[in-house]
Amino acid sequence: xxxxxxxxxxxxxxxxxxxxxxxxxxxxxxxxxxxxxxxxxxxxxxxxxxxxxxxxxxxxxxxxxxxxxxxxxxxxxxxxxxxxxxxxxxxxxxxxxxxxxxxxxxxxxxxxxxxxxxxxxxxxxxxxxxxxxxxxxxxxxxxxxxxxxxxxxxxxxxxxxxxxxxxxxxxxxxxxxxxxxxxxxxxxxxxxxxxxxxxxxx
Numbered sequence: 001x002x003x004x005x006x007x008x009x010x011x012x013x014x015x016x017x018x019x020x021x022x023x024x025x026x027x028x029x030x031x032x033x034x035x036x037x038x039x040x041x042x043x044x045x046x047x048x049x050x051x052x053x054x055x056x057x058x059x060x061x062x063x064x065x066x067x068x069x070x071x072x073x074x075x076x077x078x079x080x081x082x083x084x085x086x087x088x089x090x091x092x093x094x095x096x097x098x099x100x101x102x103x104x105x106x107x108x109x110x111x112x113x114x115x116x117x118x119x120x121x122x123x124x125x126x127x128x129x130x131x132x133x134x135x136x137x138x139x140x141x142x143x144x145x146x147x148x149x150x151x152x153x154x155x156x157x158x159x160x161x162x163x164x165x166x167x168x169x170x171x172x173x174x175x176x177x178x179x180x181x182x183x184x185x186x187x188x189x190x191x192x193x194x195x196x197x198x199x200x201x202x
């Protein structure tokens with residue numbers, strides 16, 4: 001059965017072209033796309049997160065505490081929500097869940113259960129970079145000229161795109177959206193690290 005048509009499907013003989021194309025996409029996203037999305041994050045995404053935290057009983061989370069609050073949300077999404085969905089999907093596909101061999105059965109998954117597991121694994125792979133970014137922004141951004149607002153905007157962008165929208169795109173098998181969301185997430189993290197590394201100190 002042939003793979004569905006997608007802009008990101010390539011023939012085997014074109015594989016050597018994939019690396020430079022992907023590198024240029026990551027760099028281009030970090031340099032050109034993320035700076036244009038960050039103001040949107042300040043207007044729409046940060047108030048959304050603050051309202052969400054207040055709704056679930058975490059109180060009024062100020063911008064200064066937002067990086068760690070976002071890390072808490074990302075941790076819950078990574079280690080609880082997507083993990084549970086992965087197990088439930090696998091159990092449904094295999095007509096049960098074998099706790100003695102919790103990983104071996106994943107190789108045989110197909111369709112929606114496979115996407116539930118793959119989304120969880122993709123989030124797991126990205127989580128360390130986000131965690132480092134969140135901790136660095138929380139601890140270092142006040143010492144950088146113009147750092148606080150921009151870095152928190154980009155961190156909220158990563159949290160929204162990678163930990164909320166990306167899993168949905170994975171579950172619904174919208175591969176183009178999933179790839180674009182991943183590019184934005186990586187580009188945002190690159191922007192954060194670059195600003196922390198090379199910005200002027202107060």
